[in-house]
Amino acid sequence: MSLSYRAPVADYAFLLRHVFAVDDVDDSLAALTAAARFFEQDIAPTNAAGDAAGCRFENGRVRVPDLFHPAYAALCAAGWQSTQDETGLPGVTHLAIKEFLAASNMALGLYVTLTSGARTVIRRTGAGWMQTHVVPRMASGDWCGTMCLTEPHCGTDLRRMTTRAEPRPDGSFAITGTKIFITGGDQDLTDNIMHLVLAKLPDDAGAYHDDISTVALFLVPRWQIDPETGQMGAENAMSTGGIETKMGIRGSATCTLRFDGATGYRLGASRATADSGAASRAANMSGMFDMMNTARLGTGLQAVALTERAVQNAADYARDRLAGQALDPADRGAGGADPIICHPDIRRVLLGMSAFAEGGRALVAWAGRLLQDQEPGVAHGPLVGALLTPVIKAYLSDRGSDALGAAMQVWGGHGFITETGIEQLVRDARILQLYEGANGVQAHDLVTRKLRLGQGAAFASLLAEIRAEARAGARCLGLGPQVAALARAADLLEQAGTGLMAGQGYDLAGAAADFLTMTGHTVLALMWLKSARAALGAQGDLDPALVQRKRILARYWFERELPKTEYLGAVVALTAQGLMDLPAQAV
Numbered sequence: 001m002s003l004s005y006r007a008p009v010a011d012y013a014f015l016l017r018h019v020f021a022v023d024d025v026d027d028s029l030a031a032l033t034a035a036a037r038f039f040e041q042d043i044a045p046t047n048a049a050g051d052a053a054g055c056r057f058e059n060g061r062v063r064v065p066d067l068f069h070p071a072y073a074a075l076c077a078a079g080w081q082s083t084q085d086e087t088g089l090p091g092v093t094h095l096a097i098k099e100f101l102a103a104s105n106m107a108l109g110l111y112v113t114l115t116s117g118a119r120t121v122i123r124r125t126g127a128g129w130m131q132t133h134v135v136p137r138m139a140s141g142d143w144c145g146t147m148c149l150t151e152p153h154c155g156t157d158l159r160r161m162t163t164r165a166e167p168r169p170d171g172s173f174a175i176t177g178t179k180i181f182i183t184g185g186d187q188d189l190t191d192n193i194m195h196l197v198l199a200k201l202p203d204d205a206g207a208y209h210d211d212i213s214t215v216a217l218f219l220v221p222r223w224q225i226d227p228e229t230g231q232m233g234a235e236n237a238m239s240t241g242g243i244e245t246k247m248g249i250r251g252s253a254t255c256t257l258r259f260d261g262a263t264g265y266r267l268g269a270s271r272a273t274a275d276s277g278a279a280s281r282a283a284n285m286s287g288m289f290d291m292m293n294t295a296r297l298g299t300g301l302q303a304v305a306l307t308e309r310a311v312q313n314a315a316d317y318a319r320d321r322l323a324g325q326a327l328d329p330a331d332r333g334a335g336g337a338d339p340i341i342c343h344p345d346i347r348r349v350l351l352g353m354s355a356f357a358e359g360g361r362a363l364v365a366w367a368g369r370l371l372q373d374q375e376p377g378v379a380h381g382p383l384v385g386a387l388l389t390p391v392i393k394a395y396l397s398d399r400g401s402d403a404l405g406a407a408m409q410v411w412g413g414h415g416f417i418t419e420t421g422i423e424q425l426v427r428d429a430r431i432l433q434l435y436e437g438a439n440g441v442q443a444h445d446l447v448t449r450k451l452r453l454g455q456g457a458a459f460a461s462l463l464a465e466i467r468a469e470a471r472a473g474a475r476c477l478g479l480g481p482q483v484a485a486l487a488r489a490a491d492l493l494e495q496a497g498t499g500l501m502a503g504q505g506y507d508l509a510g511a512a513a514d515f516l517t518m519t520g521h522t523v524l525a526l527m528w529l530k531s532a533r534a535a536l537g538a539q540g541d542l543d544p545a546l547v548q549r550k551r552i553l554a555r556y557w558f559e560r561e562l563p564k565t566e567y568l569g570a571v572v573a574l575t576a577q578g579l580m581d582l583p584a585q586a587v
Contacts, residue, residue: 002048003313003421005104007036011358012096014546015365018534020092028093035097038078044104046071050251051107051424055187057243062186062253068108072189075101076141081112083120086139091372092365095301099361102298103305106428107251111144111184113298117291118145118196122219124290125267130219133230134194144187145194147291148179148220148257156441158198159210165199165218165264175199175220175264178241178256181435185255186222186240192232193222195257197264198288217288218264227265238262248427293389295436297364297371300392303400304360306429310407310422311353318346318410340410349410353403355528355553355561360396362527367392378465383458387450388523390442395520397432398439404429443512446519447500459497466490466526473529476536478551482558486529489522489562492569503575510576518568525562528554 009032016022016029046067053065075081080101084094101109119138122130122145137143154160163177175197179185186193200214208214224233241256318341326332326342340346369375370385378384404426408415415422433439451459467490473483496515500508535542535550 002045003309003425004316005040005044005309006312007032007040007096007100007103008308008361009033009036009096010546011361012092014531014534014542014550015362016090016092018538018542019362019530020365020369022090022092024090028090031087031089031093032096035080035100038075038080039100039104042074043071043101043108046108047105048421048424050105051248051428052250054250055243055253057240060240062188062240062243062255064111064187064189064253065251068251069189071105071108072111072141075108075112081116081141082139083116085120085123091368091374095365095368098298099301099305099308101305102302103309105251106302106306107249110249110252111187111189112141113295114147114184115141115143115145117294118147118194120294121196121217121267121288121291122194125217126219127227127265129227129230130265133225133227134219134221137192138194142190143192143194144184144190146182146184146196147288147295148182148185148195148197149288150181151178152180156437158212158215161198161200161215162208163197163199163259164208165201165216165266166261167202171265173199173218173264173266174261175218175238175259176261178258180256181244182255182257183252183435185253185257186243187253191223192225195220195222195238196267196288196291197259199264217267219267220259220262220264224263236262246431248424248429248431292436293386296389296393296442297367299432299436300360300396301364303396303429303432304357304364306425307353307357307360307400307403307407310404310425311350311357313422314353314407314410315341315350318350346410349406351553351556352560353407355556356399356403356524358531358553359524359527359557360399362531363388363523364392364396366527366530377468378461380454380457380461383453384461384465387446387453387458387462390437390446390450391516391519391523393436394433394439394442394446394516397429398517399520401426401429401433439516440513443516444509446516447508447512451497451501456501459501462523463490463494466493466522469526469529469533473533476533478536479529479532482525482529482532482554485558485562486522486525489525489565492565493518493522496569496572499573506580507575510579511572511574514568514571518565518572521561521565521568525557528557 012032013029016025049067050065056063080097084091101112115138119135123135138145151161165173165175167173177199197218197220198215199218200208201216202208222236224236226233237260239258241258244254246254319339321340322337323340326338331342332338367385367388370378370381373381375381408422408426411420411422414420466486470483470487473479496518500511500515531550532554535547539547
């Protein structure tokens with residue numbers, strides 16, 4: 001059974017018009033309406049069948065689910081694989097299309113989003129022949145792209161990487177090593193695959209060292225490309241070692257790749273400087289980190305997307321499923337049993353999922369605008385966006401997984417069986433807490449690096465924005481309790497963050513996860529106050545049902561989620577106390 005899906009066009013219209021005041025909203029809404037129709041009708045029905053079929057590894061090559069081929073071709077023909085630079089649409093509109101794609105079929109969508117990220121890096125850092133011969137074919141969907149970072153013994157610790165790049169006289173490199181967990185590392189959807197591979201360069205004596213400064217990024221085509229003509233040639237010196245049998249996203253091929261002296265081309269050097277010095281290294285490493293950070297925002301958006309699809313179906317089921325008698329006599333029917341949506345605990349689950357999904361959607365959109373410096377009222381906007389990136393990735397994926405588990409509860413035992421479809425979303429969502437940097441790593445990055453961005457200017461600016469929104473909310477009738485709660489949360493967050501910026505070592509590591517969660521609760525409250533204020537300010541132009549929805553969901557967040565910052569602040573103050581007392585052998 002495939003769960004239904006209704007793309008949240010109305011909520012994006014609200015964000016575009018009333019929360020962010022984006023120009024040319026009519027053009028955006030026309031695009032979103034067309035995208036919604038396509039993803040609802042052509043892509044969403046492929047999700048369950050693609051999961052059931054999975055990927056196959058046959059004679060050394062990967063075969064994706066058969067029905068992915070016409071779906072992918074239709075997607076590319078319609079142009080929905082295009083990046084924001086290629087469409088010219090506002091960033092919020094482009095994020096909406098990415099959400100529709102993830103909600104309708106996350107496994108298929110991964111081939112598209114990884115390619116978008118890879119070609120953005122190539123466009124930014126690649127040589128002229130890549131702009132002419134590679135980028136257009138990736139943009140059309142004829143060729144896909146990947147990012148190859150993880151090795152069997154090395155994930156986030158790049159110093160331990162062993163994949164090496166040997167310079168050749170013609171300016172290319174021989175890439176040798178093994179990469180694992182490569183999304184879309186092999187597939188039969190496209191004629192060629194552009195792998196962006198991290199590898200180490202030798203020193204002047206030809207030796208390789210455990211030093212991140214020697215790591216560079218290379219374009220390694222699956223099938224070789226003539227830089228002069230763009231023609232595909234022989235298969236490159238690489239092979240697929242197999243695919244993983246996974247808990248979820250089974251239609252997405254997760255591959256082991258072996259590079260055996262494969263021809264690769266360095267990214268960054270030709271665009272930044274003619275030599276191989278610090279400037280070129282910084283250019284291509286910057287391209288890699290840009291791709292990773294974009295992917296981290298995308299991971300948070302995927303959590304929102306899956307939650308949106310789950311809550312839609314859970315609410316539909318709860319309106320139909322009869323069990324027990326409503327506590328309110330006014331809600332009781334004549335049959336002796338009433339729809340379970342009448343029960344407060346079911347309503348709690350559904351409100352919590354909706355408040356998370358709509359608040360999270362606004363947060364991802366706001367962070368995207370900050371990173372593009374499109375929020376003029378926020379000082380140090382790109383730095384604030386960078387500060388929020390690990391929060392969005394980790395907090396939204398943690399909460400999304402929780403929300404999907406809660407959605408399964410609505411179905412009861414029926415949710416545990418494949419037929420109803422919700423268990424697939426639960427399985428698919430679990431990867432979000434792991435890929436693009438596991439959530440513990442994100443928390444560590446937040447407290448050790450991101451809090452200190454701009455010598456603390458990013459954190460100070462975030463706090464200033466929260467307090468400015470509280471002052472603006474104070475002028476809106478009916479928002480007094482939310483305003484006071486947000487101001488209190490800002491004080492707690494400042495106290496916790498200031499303490500962490502003065503700490504180091506175990507103190508930071510022990511408090512990192514709780515501080516990230518605390519930040520997530522607070523910035524979603526910020527989004528809900530923005531949304532409630534926008535809804536009240538434009539209520540004469542809005543559907544009264546939408547205004548009521550925003551007010552009630554905002555109230556839910558402020559009354560049932562934001563108070564958790566009090567507890568989290570106390571836990572953050574403990575830092576690492578007690579965590580390391582039990583000997584490692586006894587844990």
